Amino acid sequence: MSQYMGYDGISLEFLKKHMVVVGDSVKVEADTTHVGIIMPRYEHADDKHIVLKLASGYNVGLEILGIKKIEKLDIQTPCVKMQEKQAHVKGLSKILLLSTGGTIASKVDYRTGAVTPVLTAEELNASVPELSKIANIDTEEVLSEYSENIMPKHWMRIAEKINNNIKSGYAGIIVAHGTDTMHYTSAFLSFALAGIPIPVLLVGSQRSSDRASSDAALNLIGAARLITSDISGGIYVAMHQDTSDDMVACHIGTRVRKNHTSKRGAFQTVGDKPAYIITDNNIQENFQGPFFKTDVFTPSIKLDSRVVLVKYHPGFDPKMLDWIVEAGYRGVIFEGTGLGHIGDITHESVKRAKDRGLFLGMTSQCIDGRVRMTVYESGRDLLNMGITPLEDMLPEVALVKAMWVFGKCDNAKEAEIAMLEDIASEMSH
Amino acid sequence: MSQYMGYDGISLEFLKKHMVVVGDSVKVEADTTHVGIIMPRYEHADDKHIVLKLASGYNVGLEILGIKKIEKLDIQTPCVKMQEKQAHVKGLSKILLLSTGGTIASKVDYRTGAVTPVLTAEELNASVPELSKIANIDTEEVLSEYSENIMPKHWMRIAEKINNNIKSGYAGIIVAHGTDTMHYTSAFLSFALAGIPIPVLLVGSQRSSDRASSDAALNLIGAARLITSDISGGIYVAMHQDTSDDMVACHIGTRVRKNHTSKRGAFQTVGDKPAYIITDNNIQENFQGPFFKTDVFTPSIKLDSRVVLVKYHPGFDPKMLDWIVEAGYRGVIFEGTGLGHIGDITHESVKRAKDRGLFLGMTSQCIDGRVRMTVYESGRDLLNMGITPLEDMLPEVALVKAMWVFGKCDNAKEAEIAMLEDIASEMSH
Numbered sequence: 001m002s003q004y005m006g007y008d009g010i011s012l013e014f015l016k017k018h019m020v021v022v023g024d025s026v027k028v029e030a031d032t033t034h035v036g037i038i039m040p041r042y043e044h045a046d047d048k049h050i051v052l053k054l055a056s057g058y059n060v061g062l063e064i065l066g067i068k069k070i071e072k073l074d075i076q077t078p079c080v081k082m083q084e085k086q087a088h089v090k091g092l093s094k095i096l097l098l099s100t101g102g103t104i105a106s107k108v109d110y111r112t113g114a115v116t117p118v119l120t121a122e123e124l125n126a127s128v129p130e131l132s133k134i135a136n137i138d139t140e141e142v143l144s145e146y147s148e149n150i151m152p153k154h155w156m157r158i159a160e161k162i163n164n165n166i167k168s169g170y171a172g173i174i175v176a177h178g179t180d181t182m183h184y185t186s187a188f189l190s191f192a193l194a195g196i197p198i199p200v201l202l203v204g205s206q207r208s209s210d211r212a213s214s215d216a217a218l219n220l221i222g223a224a225r226l227i228t229s230d231i232s233g234g235i236y237v238a239m240h241q242d243t244s245d246d247m248v249a250c251h252i253g254t255r256v257r258k259n260h261t262s263k264r265g266a267f268q269t270v271g272d273k274p275a276y277i278i279t280d281n282n283i284q285e286n287f288q289g290p291f292f293k294t295d296v297f298t299p300s301i302k303l304d305s306r307v308v309l310v311k312y313h314p315g316f317d318p319k320m321l322d323w324i325v326e327a328g329y330r331g332v333i334f335e336g337t338g339l340g341h342i343g344d345i346t347h348e349s350v351k352r353a354k355d356r357g358l359f360l361g362m363t364s365q366c367i368d369g370r371v372r373m374t375v376y377e378s379g380r381d382l383l384n385m386g387i388t389p390l391e392d393m394l395p396e397v398a399l400v401k402a403m404w405v406f407g408k409c410d411n412a413k414e415a416e417i418a419m420l421e422d423i424a425s426e427m428s429h
Numbered sequence: 430m431s432q433y434m435g436y437d438g439i440s441l442e443f444l445k446k447h448m449v450v451v452g453d454s455v456k457v458e459a460d461t462t463h464v465g466i467i468m469p470r471y472e473h474a475d476d477k478h479i480v481l482k483l484a485s486g487y488n489v490g491l492e493i494l495g496i497k498k499i500e501k502l503d504i505q506t507p508c509v510k511m512q513e514k515q516a517h518v519k520g521l522s523k524i525l526l527l528s529t530g531g532t533i534a535s536k537v538d539y540r541t542g543a544v545t546p547v548l549t550a551e552e553l554n555a556s557v558p559e560l561s562k563i564a565n566i567d568t569e570e571v572l573s574e575y576s577e578n579i580m581p582k583h584w585m586r587i588a589e590k591i592n593n594n595i596k597s598g599y600a601g602i603i604v605a606h607g608t609d610t611m612h613y614t615s616a617f618l619s620f621a622l623a624g625i626p627i628p629v630l631l632v633g634s635q636r637s638s639d640r641a642s643s644d645a646a647l648n649l650i651g652a653a654r655l656i657t658s659d660i661s662g663g664i665y666v667a668m669h670q671d672t673s674d675d676m677v678a679c680h681i682g683t684r685v686r687k688n689h690t691s692k693r694g695a696f697q698t699v700g701d702k703p704a705y706i707i708t709d710n711n712i713q714e715n716f717q718g719p720f721f722k723t724d725v726f727t728p729s730i731k732l733d734s735r736v737v738l739v740k741y742h743p744g745f746d747p748k749m750l751d752w753i754v755e756a757g758y759r760g761v762i763f764e765g766t767g768l769g770h771i772g773d774i775t776h777e778s779v780k781r782a783k784d785r786g787l788f789l790g791m792t793s794q795c796i797d798g799r800v801r802m803t804v805y806e807s808g809r810d811l812l813n814m815g816i817t818p819l820e821d822m823l824p825e826v827a828l829v830k831a832m833w834v835f836g837k838c839d840n841a842k843e844a845e846i847a848m849l850e851d852i853a854s855e856m857s858h
Contacts, residue, residue, distance in 0.1 A: 146807050148770035152744045180766035184743050261768050261798030261821075305744040311764070313828055314613050315581045315734040323752045335740070337609035339690050341577035367796075369690030378575050392690075399742055 006041030010064055011050055018070045028052065029069040030062050039127065059214045088136040093171035093228045095135040097121045097220075098161060100143040100150070102178020104205040104216045120144075124176055128217045134224040135171065147178025147185075147204075152305040152403060155188040159301045162193060162200055166297070172199040172227030174220065179204035179258060179266065182237055186253030187400040188303070190235040190424035195297035197233045201226065201250065204239060206264045215240040215264050222248030222278040229283050234291035235424065236275065240264040249274035252287065254397050254426035257367065270394060271368045271428070293422050302407035304330060309399045311335040311365055312342040321349035324358075331359035331402045331415065334387070335395045340364055340371030341378055347385065354386040359412040361388045361402060361419060363395040388416050391427045401426065435470030439493055440479055447499045457481065458498040459491055468556060482556075488643045517565040522600035522657045524564040526550045526649075527590060529583070530574040531607020533634040533645045549573075553605055557646045563653040564600065576607025576614075576633075581734040581832055584617040588730045591622060591629055595726070601628040601656030603649065608633035608687060608695065611666055615682030616829040617732070619664040619853035624726035626662045630655065630679065633668060635693045644669040644693050651677030651707040658712050660705070663720035664853065669693040670706060678703035681716065683826050683855035686796065699823060700797045700857070722851050731836035733759060738828045740764040740794055741771040750778035753787075760788035760831045760844065763816070764824045769793055769800030770807055776814065783815040788841040790817045790831060790848060792824040817845050820856040830855065 003021035004012050020026055020038060028034045028050075036052035039059060049061045088094070099121035121139035131137050142161050143154055162173055177185060182202045189200060201223040205216035223238040226248075235253035242265035251269045260266040269275070275287030306329045310320070324332060332353065336342050340362040342350075353360060362382070364371050370392040373379035383389070390398045398419070405418040432450035433441050449455055449467060457463045465481035468488060478490045517523075528534050528550035550568035560566050571590050572583055591602055606614060611631045618629060630652040634645035652667040655677075664682035671694035680698045689695040698704070704716030735758045739749070753761060761782065765771050769791040771779075782789060791811070793800050799821040802808035812818070819827045827848070834847040 146770070146805060148741075148766045148807060149772045149774070150743055151772070151774070155743070180768075180770055181743055258767065258795050259797055261793045261795045261800060263798065266795065266798075307744070308746065308749070309740055309742050311738055311740045312577075313738050313825065314579055314584070314610055315736070315828075315832060317737065317756070319756060320737070320749075320752070323749070323756075327746070327748060327752075337577045338687065339609075341575070341609055343578045343580070345578070345580070364690045366687050366690045366695065368688055369692065369695075371690060376575060378577060396742065399744075403744060 007047070007050070009047030011041070011047045014050065014064050014067075020070060020072050025073040026052070027071045027073055028062060028067055030066045034060060034062065035073070036060070053217065059217070089132070093135045094169055095137050095224055095227055096165050096168070096170045096173045097125055097137050097139045097176065098142050098158065098173065099124055099139070099176045100154070100158060100178070101145040102147050102176065102180075102182075102204055103207065104176045104178070104203065104219070121176065124216070124220070128220050130217070130221050131224055134221065135228055137224075138170075145178070147180040147182060150178070150181050150185060152188070152303055155185055155192070156301055156303065158185065159189055159192045159299070162189065162196075163299050163301060166196065166198065170198060171230075172201065174223050174227070175200060175202045176220075177202045177204050179206060179239070183253075183256045183258060183267075184396055184400055186235050186237050186256065187397045187426070188404060190253045190426070191401055191404040192301045192303075193235065193297075193299050194423050195233070195292050195294045196235070196299075197297055199227055199231050199234055199236060201236045201238045202253070206240065206262065206266060218246070219248055222250075226250055226276055226278055226283060231276070232289065232291065237267060238278075239267040241274070241277065246280050248278040250276035250278065252291070252425050254424050255394070257394060257396070271392070291425050293424075300404070300408060303403040304406035305403050307331040307333065307399060307402040307406060309333050309335065309395060312337060312346075314343070316343065316346065318346045318349035321346060321353055325353050325356050329358065330406050331361065331412070333361045333363060333390075333395060333399045333402055335365040336362050336371070337365060339375055339379060340373045340382075340389050341376070342382065344378065344381070347381070350382070350385050350387065357412055359388070359402065359415040359419070360386065361390045361398055363390050363393055363398050365395070367394065388419065390419060393426050397426050436476070436479070438476030440470070440476045443479065443493050443496075449499060449501050454502040455481070456500045456502055457491060457496055459495045463489060463491065464502070465489070466558075482646065488646070518561070522564045523598055524566050524653055524656055525594050525597070525599045525602045526554055526566050526568045526605065527571050527587065527602065528553055528568070528605045529572040529579070529587060529607070531576045531605065531609075531611075531633055532636065533605045533607070533632060533648070534573070550605065553645070553649070557649050559646070559650050560653055563650065564657055566653075574607070576609040576611060579607070579610050579614060581617070581732055584614055584621070585730055585732065587614065588618055588621045588728070591618065591625075592728050592730060595625065595627065599627060600659075601630065603652050603656070604629065604631045605649075606631045606633050608635060608668070612682075612685045612687060612696075613825055613829055615664050615666050615685065616826045616855070617833060619682045619855070620830055620833040621730045621732075622664065622726075622728050623852050624662070624721050624723045625664070625728075626726055628656055628660050628663055628665060630665045630667045631682070635669065635691065635695060647675070648677055651679070655679055655705055655707055655712060661718065661720065663718075665704060666696060667707075668696040670703070675709050677707040679705035679707065681720070681854050683853050684823070684857075686823060686825070700821070720854050722853075729833070729837060732832040733835035734832050736760040736762065736828060736831040736835060738762050738764065738824060741766060741775075743772070745772065745775065747775045747778035750775060750782055754782050754785050758787065759835050760790065760841070762790045762792060762819075762824060762827045762831055764794040765791050765800070766794060768804055768808060769802045769811075769818050770805070771811065773807065773810070776810070779811070779814050779816065786841055788817070788831065788844040788848070789815065790819045790827055792819050792822055792827045794824070796823065817848065819848060822855050826855050
């Protein structure tokens with residue numbers, strides 16, 4: 001193990017010249033003064049920066065050229081051993097950290113500004129030394145994918161990996177996941193692993209782990225602290241809460257949505273507070289539960305992905321519905337307008353789809369609020385044609401649930417019953 | 430004109446017995462005590478309720494059986510003449526009120542609880558007597574459609590009606606519109622009527638105009654007050670702000686979205702404050718403008734609706750893209766994930782669509798925030814294939830803009846340039 005792990009060229013020279021190594025606590029004077037721990041870099045990183053982890057959990061990348069002074073502080077940190085497999089500490093809970101790729105397991109290429117996924121769960125764990133004080137972390141890599149490339153088949157691999165580790169004595173499982181589709185994955189896990197006795201927290205980051213202002217460490221630490229606080233079983237998404245640096249929000253896995261493209265507090269529980277808010281010295285519990293409507297853990301890790309999400313809009317061409325029927329889909333989740341409407345131009349195609357045995361479910365593109373199709377005669381027409389209103393299920397969650405439902409149901413009638421059964425807090429009452 | 434307009438059976442008997450008529454100010458003791466003006470009812474209304482307009486602008490429907498006492502107050506109101514064509518008052522500004530249908534021009538059937546569109550602009554105006562104190566209102570019916578049935582061809586009819594009345598001395602135009610798709614219509618008007626010298630305010634209501642707790646009057650009054658406060662030209666959506674009873678928010682027509690299925694404060698300006706907040710005694714201006722990037726009014730009321738909005742999701746079938754190409758569409762607006770991504774499973778179909786000359790634009794299903802496709806290599810791959818990132822344009826607005834752009838552009842290259850030109854505050858910088 002090198003004391004200069006990942007550094008070379010200019011940055012390596014710089015560290016040697018100032019007699020500091022990875023894991024040292026230092027005070028650096030640049031544009032402003034930073035106090036933090038020198039972090040390892042990863043392969044392909046440029047040689048013009050050093051990375052510091054600040055007390056807040058954020059990493060900051062400092063350009064060598066801009067550093068006026070660097071001074072080693074007289075503090076020991078657990079960071080020096082980060083590359084070695086950490087020995088388990090007696091008395092601490094065990095957590096399993098699974099990695100699937102995404103920004104949280106990514107590094108930034110400072111030359112191009114681009115981000116690529118390269119870190120394994122082990123590297124991720126090693127880069128957040130605070131975790132070892134909270135729990136004994138085992139790590140495993142399941143996938144290495146940007147989350148926009150995560151497909152239903154990947155959901156099943158993650159679910160199976162979790163299911164295989166339920167009886168291994170873990171207090172909980174953390175799944176490091178890209179943020180783009182982590183709410184789709186959390187929804188699938190919520191249905192497929194209904195009744196799971198331990199908490200599973202999906203954790204991502206909006207800024208890559210070796211980048212200035214990464215929220216990866218903060219989110220991982222918050223997730224580990226929540227798991228060790230002994231919460232009950234469920235599937236959650238734990239992400240940075242807002243622009244302040246010390247709050248992690250933990251959202252119900254079936255009620256969460258990525259509502260901003262870039263800001264750190266991008267994830268929100270739709271129409272409600274997050275289930276838990278984790279701050280430096282407190283865990284606030286907003287969710288009364290139960291998460292699952294069943295106490296019995298009955299994993300059902302299968303699906304049929306022949307379900308499509310259709311967002312209705314003025315000018316929508318009903319021929320697309322006809323194509324969906326011909327293409328062999330088993331269900332359509334509509335993102336209708338308002339209380340759950342689609343224009344009367346679709347009626348004939350809707351009837352044909354019903355005649356062919358498809359399940360047609362209605363959600364709203366308003367995102368927040370409940371569909372109610374009895375208020376307007378147009379909605380009642382759609383009800384009469386056999387479209388099923390899906391309460392206040394989020395469109396994305398309804399899609400995932402329908403795929404899961406068709407993994408075990410033979411026809412639209414069975415599917416309708418299963419869709420309206422509250423499994424994992426996906427509907428509020 | 431009947432003094433009992435719309436009342437019959439039990440409710441007519443009740444009014445006669447207590448010697449009160451439509452337009453009277455009354456105090457009614459039921460479960461609670463209400464003070465208001467007796468409103469006319471419309472054809473098909475049941476005979477078991479009377480409707481009062483309260484001082485707040487809300488209507489409340491009171492069941493005859495629950496009324497303990499009704500007492501006529503000694504106040505004259507302008508309401509008594511509501512059925513007559515109102516004479517213009519000298520010195521007041523002129524406003525044109527266009528009706529297109531929707532809840533604002535609807536009544537509730539108290540027997541079934543259902544709502545149907547029946548009111549004309551004239552009836553709507555008559556039912557809000559306060560309007561006549563603010564401006565001289567001319568009225569005209571353009572359509573009578575639920576807004577989920579409003580199609581691009583209807584947008585053009587509304588735009589033409591407005592365009593034909595620009596030079597008639599109106600201080601502004603109010604378009605009463607169903608709420609489900611009013612933000613799509615406002616977007617079209619913003620592009621088609623770019624540079625319009627007077628304000629056009631789309632106004633809806635979340636509860637029908639003759640129903641308890643209707644926000645129709647409040648929204649119409651707020652819109653009329655804003656117009657007569659002499660704001661500059663632009664296309665806006667004026668709707669109830671939140672659960673308090675006296676605030677109307679006026680949103681930029683290209684930055685607004687219906688974000689809740691049912692609550693009165695359903696409309697929000699995405700990522701920003703509303704342009705104006707109208708309270709009883711104040712108009713707060715948040716928008717600095719200019720609304721349009723051009724000072725010249727150059728209406729361009731045409732479109733090509735062969736554009737489709739596609740929401741990407743895990744399990745998305747790229748064959749749908751192939752179908753879109755074969756079906757003769759000229760453009761696709763993707764609602765990608767996060768910063769603007771779609772899975773690599775789509776790459777081959779994306780290339781085929783580009784080869785066939787389609788315009789492919791990227792927005793985000795996060796709704797808020799800007800797409801940025803240079804951050805991840807996956808995004809850069811999509812850029813290289815020719816997908817155009819559409820900044821922070823809302824997906825629905827990008828769809829409408831693309832339809833409008835294809836009304837005047839011959840090919841995808843021209844369309845791309847036009848799509849990225851800020852016309853009507855649809856992109857923030």
